[in-house]
Amino acid sequence: MNEALANDNRLAVLDHSRLQAKSGTPGAERGRISVRDVDIVFDTASGPHTAVENASLTVRPGEFICLLGPSGCGKSTLMNTIAGFVTPSSGEVRVDGVAVTEPGPDRGMVFQQHSLFPWKTVKENVAFGPLMSGVGSQEANSVARTFLSLVGLAAFENAYPNTLSGGMQQRVGIARALANYPSVLLMDEPFGALDAQTRIMMQENLLDIWREFRNTVVFVTHDIDEAVFLSDRIVVMSASPGKIIADIDVDLPRPREQSLLTSPEFMALKRQCLDLIRKETLNAFKQQNRAG
Amino acid sequence: MDSKSNAALRTAEPLAEAGTTSGLKRQDSEQPTSPTRNAAQTSEAPRRLQTGWLKTMGPRYLVRIAALIVAVLLWELASTRGFNFYINFDNIPAPSVVGSALITELTGQEFYLHILHSLERVAIAYLLAVIIGVLLGVAMGRSRWAEDIILPYIELLRPIPAVAWIPLAILMLPTEQSSIIFITFLGALFPVILNTVHGVEQTNGVLVRAARSLGASRTAILWHVVLPGAMPSIVAGLAIGMGVAWFSLLAGEIISGQYGIGYYTWNSYTLIQYPQIIIGMLTIGGLGTLCTLLVRKGCNPLLKWQAKGGRS
Incomplete structure (x- = not known):
C-alpha cells in the first residue's frame, strides 16, 4: 500500500543537482558523444573481420538516438566502443571531449537480459554503482530505494532477480544504470527479449524516466517501431561491413504515447526506414550473388 | 534424517522450478500499479511446495528406512546361521552383538x-x-x-x-x-x-x-x-x-x-x-x-x- 503511494510522487526524490540541465546553460550540459572515423576490425579464425567501417557520429547532450540495423551490422559493437569495452582499430570516440579508453560510471549500460547480479537482491544490485563510487552503504541504499521507486519496483527491493519477470528485471537494470546519474545511457536491445505488451509499456516507462533525466541515450535496436517511437534521431546501419547509411530526424512531438504508433507521421517515418533498410538489404544480396 | 532431507531437496527441484515459472508467467503481463499483489503470490509459492514435498517424499522415506531395516535383518540372519557361500559370515558379529x-x-x-x-x-x-x-x-x-x-x-x-x-x-x-x-x-x-x-x-x-x-x-x-x-x-x-x-x-x-x-x-x-x-x-x-x-x-x-x- 505504502509503496503504491510512494510511486506517485516518485520523481520528487531524485537529486536534481545531478540531473541534466533542462536547457540554456550550455556549459552545464553533459553527455556529448563524438565518434570520428572509427573502424573496428576483429581477428577471427578465418582472418580479419571488419565489424564497423568508417563510422562518424555526433550525439548532442540530452539527445535520444537509436542505432537501427539488421543483426550483425555492428551496431552493438559501435555502442560498445562508446561504452569502452571495445577499442577501435582506428579513429576515436570522445565523450564530453575526453577520449574513451575504458568503461566508466559516466556511461551507464543496460544489457539485453540476465545482467543483474543474481546473488544480490534487487536493492543491492541498484546500490552497487553508488557503493563503487565511494559513498557509504547507507547512502547507497537510499539512492537505490529512490531509483527502485522510479521504476515502480520499491516493493521488490529484497527479492532476488531470478524471482522477477523479464520485464521487471530490465527495469531493475535501468534503475541500476541510472543510479550513478550517468551523462550517457547506453542500451543494448534492452527490450528485445520481452513480449510485445511488456515491451510497449517499458518503452513508455523509459521515456517517462528520461524526460526527468534528460541525459544522452544511445539505444541499439533492430525494431523499426521501437526506434521511431523512442528516438529524436535514428542512425541506420547496414551489415557487413557495418556502416552508417542514414541519419533520420524524428520530429514527432513529445511526450509520446502508444496512440502515436498508428498516426500518419509515425507511418511515414517507419516507411522511410523500411525503404532504406530494404534497399540496403537488396544491395547486400546483389553483392553476395555477384561474389558467388 | 538430515542427509535424507538433503537428497529430497534435490529431487524436489523440478517441482520448485515449475512453481516459479508459472509465477513468472503471471507476472509477465505486469501491472505496475499492483506490485504488492505480485509479492503476495511469490511468498505463497514456497508454502504450497512444502506441503507437496511432504506428500510426495514421505512415502519414499518410509521405503528407504524399510530398506535399511531389511538389510540389518538379513545380516542378523546370516551371522547367527553362519552363512558361508563364497562370502563368509562365520566370523562376522551379528547386529545384536x-x-x-x-x-x-x-x-x-x-x-x-x-x-x-x-x-x-x-x-x-x-x-x-x-x-x-x-x-x-x-x-x-x-x-x-x-x-x-x-x-x-x-x-x-x-x-x-x-x-x-x-x-x-x-x-x-x-x-x-x-x-x-x-x-x-x-x-x-x-x-x-x-x-x-x-x-x-x-x-x-x-x-x-x-x-x-x-x-x-x-x-x-x-x-x-x-x-x-x-x-x-x-x-x-x-x-x-x-x-x-x-x-x-x-x-x-x-x-x-x-x-x-x-x-x-x-x-x-x-x-x-x-x-x-x-x-x-x-x-x-x-x-x-x-x-x-x-x-x-x-x-x-x-x-x-x-x-x-x-x-x-
Whole structure:
C-alpha cells in the first residue's frame, strides 16, 4: 500500500543537482558523444573481420538516438566502443571531449537480459554503482530505494532477480544504470527479449524516466517501431561491413504515447526506414550473388 | 534424517522450478500499479511446495528406512546361521552383538577420545585445505600464469592415493600427528582447488562488463562478481573435500597414530575384537556424512540467492 503511494510522487526524490540541465546553460550540459572515423576490425579464425567501417557520429547532450540495423551490422559493437569495452582499430570516440579508453560510471549500460547480479537482491544490485563510487552503504541504499521507486519496483527491493519477470528485471537494470546519474545511457536491445505488451509499456516507462533525466541515450535496436517511437534521431546501419547509411530526424512531438504508433507521421517515418533498410538489404544480396 | 532431507531437496527441484515459472508467467503481463499483489503470490509459492514435498517424499522415506531395516535383518540372519557361500559370515558379529558392544563403548571414555582425536585432525587439515585450496583455485582461475605453474603439480599428484603418501609423510614431517594431518590435508585439497578453478573460470562475462560500467575496480569485481558466481561450485568442492578428508584421515591413522577412529578400527582387527571393527567403520561413515552435511548447511547462507528460483 505504502509503496503504491510512494510511486506517485516518485520523481520528487531524485537529486536534481545531478540531473541534466533542462536547457540554456550550455556549459552545464553533459553527455556529448563524438565518434570520428572509427573502424573496428576483429581477428577471427578465418582472418580479419571488419565489424564497423568508417563510422562518424555526433550525439548532442540530452539527445535520444537509436542505432537501427539488421543483426550483425555492428551496431552493438559501435555502442560498445562508446561504452569502452571495445577499442577501435582506428579513429576515436570522445565523450564530453575526453577520449574513451575504458568503461566508466559516466556511461551507464543496460544489457539485453540476465545482467543483474543474481546473488544480490534487487536493492543491492541498484546500490552497487553508488557503493563503487565511494559513498557509504547507507547512502547507497537510499539512492537505490529512490531509483527502485522510479521504476515502480520499491516493493521488490529484497527479492532476488531470478524471482522477477523479464520485464521487471530490465527495469531493475535501468534503475541500476541510472543510479550513478550517468551523462550517457547506453542500451543494448534492452527490450528485445520481452513480449510485445511488456515491451510497449517499458518503452513508455523509459521515456517517462528520461524526460526527468534528460541525459544522452544511445539505444541499439533492430525494431523499426521501437526506434521511431523512442528516438529524436535514428542512425541506420547496414551489415557487413557495418556502416552508417542514414541519419533520420524524428520530429514527432513529445511526450509520446502508444496512440502515436498508428498516426500518419509515425507511418511515414517507419516507411522511410523500411525503404532504406530494404534497399540496403537488396544491395547486400546483389553483392553476395555477384561474389558467388 | 538430515542427509535424507538433503537428497529430497534435490529431487524436489523440478517441482520448485515449475512453481516459479508459472509465477513468472503471471507476472509477465505486469501491472505496475499492483506490485504488492505480485509479492503476495511469490511468498505463497514456497508454502504450497512444502506441503507437496511432504506428500510426495514421505512415502519414499518410509521405503528407504524399510530398506535399511531389511538389510540389518538379513545380516542378523546370516551371522547367527553362519552363512558361508563364497562370502563368509562365520566370523562376522551379528547386529545384536555389535549393538551391545556399542553400548559398552559408549559408556566408557576411550571411544570418545578416539573420536575427538580424529575430529581435531580433520578440523585442522580441512581448514588448511579450504584456505589454501580456495586461494590457489582463485589464482589459477584468474591468471593463466598461475594456472600453468600450478596445474602440472595437481595433475601429477591428484591420482596418488592417500595411503601411498604414508611413507613420505612419516619421513618428511616431524611428528606422527603432523603426518596424519598432512595426508588428510592432501585429500581435501584437490577437490577444493579444482572446483574453485572451475567456478571462477565460469564467470559470466556480461556480469563483469556490467560491474565495470558501474565503476567497479578489479578487486571489487573479484569480490562482488567472480567469487559469488563461483560459490556454488566452491561449495560443492568443500563438501566433496570433507568426504575425501575423512577417508584420507583413516589411511593415516591406520598405519600410525595412538588415538583416532581409524587407529581404533585397525587396532580392533589386530586384537581380534570383531564387533569393534564394525563399530569403527560405522562411526567413520557417520562422522563423514555428518561433517559433509554440516559443510553444506553451513554454506547455505552463501547460496540463498539460488534457492528461490531455478533460473540464474
